[in-house]
Amino acid sequence: MDAESVLIFVLAAIAVVAVVRWVAGRTGLPAAALLPLVGIGYALLPGPNVTLDPHIILTFVLPPLLYSAALDSSMLAIRRNLRTVVSLSVVLVLLTALLIGTGFAWFVTGATLAAGIAVGAAVAPPDPVAALAVGRRVGLPPRIITVVQGEGLLNDATALTILSVAVAAATGGGFSAPAAFGQFLIAAAGGAAVGAAVAFVVRLLSRPLSGDPMLANAVSLGTPFTAYLLAERFHVSGVLAVVVAGLIVGHHAPRAATGAGRLQTSAVWRLVDFLLEGLVFLLIGQQLPEVLRGLAAYKIGTIVVAVAITAGVVLLLRPLWLLLTLLVPDALQARRSGAPVAREDLVRWTVRDVVVLSWAGTRGVISLGAVFTLPLVTETGAPFPARDLLVFCAFVVVLVTLVGQGLTFAPIVRALGLRADGNDQARLRNEARSASVEAALDALDELEEQEHDDISVSVIETMREQLQTRLSRYRDRIDLLRDNEDVTGPPVSPQYEAALHVRRVALDAQRNEFLRWRDAGWLPDDGLRVLERELDHEERLLPDRPTRR
Structure with missing residues (x-):
């Protein structure tokens, strides 16, 4: 395609993304689930198509999307739920890859354990974009949002590390469990160290650049690519480096950035998310012809078995793992406790929570990008074991979870009645507002006692009256919220x-x-x-x- 054709294609893609987003806003359906369907429809039409380049996805698309998500996440909330987040983003990803690999080795002709683990690692990490978009719209409780966010930030590093080890084994590099575990630890620790170092430098730059929002935005846009490339140069996890840098920078941004800088940076990253997410989800559907092209060499029975193993493990293992790691430990803790404590104080997670978290495991472009990185041949020159079949299995899992679970996520959440306590959240925000105004009033009192010659008493009194009016409004709102605690949602x-x-x-x-x-x-x-x-x-x-x- 020449430059003009590429420009026309990009403009058409942006127009499609905008229209689908408008439709999603009117219907309540997630755009991340609708765009692949549009992409499939386009792929079936005659004309040029775009083949997904995994290296472009992993280098140019994944870092900014992960960094933006990390900026919007809460490092403190993830730390409070660290056990659950690590359980899902590390242990569950590893189990998913091993079970799928074992299934391929036993039941799929032509596949090996290493090749099966490779596709298992590719489809193991959920892409929570669709689930989070729906979850925020329907008002999911913050603890579920935090777990989904934290899992989505950390599981890619685990999956890509497992994938690299499996590919090395499948192509003739051999496999050693201790060596693989050591490689994973080095990649994780090194990636975290690189991310922390990049965040430290960004924090040093944020002070002198805070007066110029344009320069601050330029640094912000360059940070994820710097962290990723630096980590990859040291052969550690670039994904984890980006996530750690984003979490640290986002945690300290309220102190380092100015108001104008924060507003502009937030607007820039929202636009980046909108364009990149829309384009990559549109590209997912367009890969259908490429995926189907290599299936002619496989029997229908082999294809069915391979898809059943991949999709079955992905769909069934997650709820089972959540049941064993969330509900069972809380139930045992409640049984061991002899004190007459209310059930909601003993059991943190419920069956409804497990159902929602299970249905939030949608896969996305990372799974496709990862599986497309599988080499065509091994070191001996032989074809990579069942590569085309592995790619097809990953594509089916992405479609089933992204479209199937994505389109049904909101109805399930509404049917379960699982919503955040809007009344409680509004009360907390107004209490924080009241505390901030009281702090401002105390600062005015201190300023008045210092008797500055250039600040008249009337100026301080005018500001004090404005703050007192605001404080009175916040306190009235708090009283109204407390008087209506049994009402669903904040009172009108x-x-x-x-x-x-x-x-x-x-x-x-x-x-x-x-x-x-x-x-x-x-x-x-x-x-x-x-x-x-x-x-x-x-x-x-x-x-x-x-x-x-």
Whole structure:
């Protein structure tokens, strides 16, 4: 394809992604599940198609997506749920790869244990994009969101390390369990060390660059690629380096970055996520012709058995593992405790939690990118064992989980009635707001005692009155939330909604007046942009939904 054709194709792809996102917003269906279906439809049409390049995916797409997800994650919340996160992102990934590898070695003609472990490692890590998009929309409890986020951040490093070891064994490099375990530890520890070092440098740069949001954004965009490439140069886990760097930088960003920098960085990464996620999910569906091309050499029975083993282990092992690692330990702990403690204080996880976490195991582009990295031939020159069949199995698992589970995730969550306590979350936010205003009032008192010559008492009093008004509003809101603890979701405040309506009417009137001045030639466009930016920041402070403030 020439440059003009490539540009047309990219613009068409962006247009498709935008339309699908609009449809997803109107229907409530996840775009990550709809885009592969659109990609399959395009792949079946005559004309040029795009073949997924695994090295481009792993080098240019995976690092920014992981880094953005890490920036939005909570390092403290992941630490609190570290046992569950490690259980899913390390142990479950390893078990999935081993079980699929064993099944291929026993029941699939032409496949070897190493080749089966390779495809098992490729399909083992869930891609939580679709599940998180739906989960946030339907209001999943924070503990489930945290586990899904943490698992999605860490499992790729485990899977790709297992994949590299399995490929080395399958291509003639031999396999040693102690050596493989040592390689995994070195890759993980080295990747974490590189990520921490990159985060340290970024934190050093954040202070001097905080006054220029453009430079801060440039550093932010370059950070995931720097961490990934540096780790790969040292032959350690680039994925884990990106994740660790993102978690550390995101944890310290509230102290290091300015308000303008945070707003701009957040907007930039939202756009990056939108474009990259949309394009890669669209590419998944377009791989159908490439995947089907190599299946002619296999019998139907062999294909059915291979797909059944891969999909069966992926779909059945996850809920079983969650049952054994979450429900059983809590039940045993509750049985051993003789104190008359309420059941909800003893059992942290419920059957509903396990069902939702099980259904959140959607696979995505990482699985396809990983399986496409399987070499065509071994070191001896022989074809890689059952490569085309392995690629097809991975493709089927991605479609089954991404489309099947992705489209049904929201109805299942609603049917289970598993929602976060919006009342409690709103009360916590308003208590934090009240505490921040009280801290500001204390700072004003200290400022007044210092008797600065350049600060008049009237200025301090004006600010104190504004803060007292705000504090009174927050405290009234807290009292309203406490009086309605049994109500599902935060209670509706007619006075607050009326105040919001009045503020929006006033902002619209100001914006229209600025435009009238500009159109009359009294206000230049650069002045209009400055004044519009002021109104935009005021409007951004208003909640989208008053009942969820």
